[in-house]
Amino acid sequence: MNLVIRKLWIVGGMGLALTACGPKRMAPVQQYSLGLSRADYRDYTAARTDICDAEPRFLADELGAMNGLMDRFLSSTDQAKNPNSVDHARHVELLKEASGSLGKVLDVHQSNLRALQKCRFARSGTFPQLAQRGQELVEQSRARMAEAGQMLALREAQARWQQEASQREQTARQTWCAKTPEVGSTDVYYARQFADGRTEWLFCDGHVVQSATTAGSEPTLVSPEGLSAKDRRKVKPPKYLEAAQGYPMEEVDKQPTPGGNSAPAHSSDAAGT
Structure with a gap:
């Protein structure tokens, strides 16, 4: 064999051997931030x-x-559904932040955990615990995100209902009330029910019946300010309460609730109860 060719073969073989023994190409490091957490x-x-x-x-x-990070996410959003919690607003904000980014990171983490199972070191050290706990956290985080999507959509619908309520009330008043309604007429022109169950019945003469706010309490009649003594004598509270109770519930303007919808528009049959 030609001496020059033999040298080229030797040099080429050494190059291949060095390449095979060299460091493997690794995936680039990425950083994910969520609230105050980093990973x-x-x-x-x-x-x-x-x-x-x-x-x-390093992989561990x-x-x-x-x-x-997922563990902190779950503990920092567990009060998002509890409006009475002092942490409610902060937990809701973290859910909003996570809704646009966490899903993709969960996909990557779950993919890594699955790929880990074929590694020779997958059953050694802390890897079994990391894999088991990681899968649990991924599933719990996905469930929390699904709940968050529904909750945030509901909150938006409730806020929109609140913003548009005054216009619906004004339209109903213009539709069903006379320009100068007579005090004591007990004509209901609009009723609304809030997500917490509170209900109000509005009368053309300015009176309002409010449902009980505590168990065992009776609905109350609220009179408009500036009512003269003559007009106050025309007011018969039982008649207002009876009119409110007789108002069709399907015509009540309901604030959206989980699994519920707003009531349909008022019909002519329901006005002037």
Whole structure:
């Protein structure tokens, strides 16, 4: 064999050997921030790299960091459905922040956990616990995000209902009330029910019947300000309460609630009860 060719073969073989023994290409590190939490992770699937080529110690740190972030996310949003909690507003804001980004990160983390199972070190050290806990946290986080989507949509619908309520009330008054309604006529022109169950019946003469706010209490009649003594004598509270009770519930303007809808527009049959 030609001496020059033999040298080229030797040099080429050494080059291949060095390449095979060199460091494997790793997925780039990405950082995810949610609220005050931070975590570094790698998307091995998108980078077309093998997670099993990662240094086990560093990989365990990455998976543990993501598990920790999800754990903090769950604990920092558990009061989002409790409007009476002092943490309610803060937890809702974190859910809003997560709604636009967390889903993609959960996909990556779950993909990494699945790919981990084929690695030779998957059943050693802390990896079994990391994988089991990580899968649990992914599922819980997805469930929380699904609840958040429904809750945020409901909150938007409730806010829109509140903003448009005055216009609906004004339209109903113009439709069903005389320009100078007679005090004591007990004509209901509009009724609304809030998400917490409170209900109001509005009368053309300015009176309002409000449903009981506590168990065992009776509805109350609220008179308009500036009512003269003559007009006050025309007011018969039982008649207003009876008119409110007789108003069709299907015509009440209801604020959206979970699993419910707003009532339909008032019909001519319901006016002037």
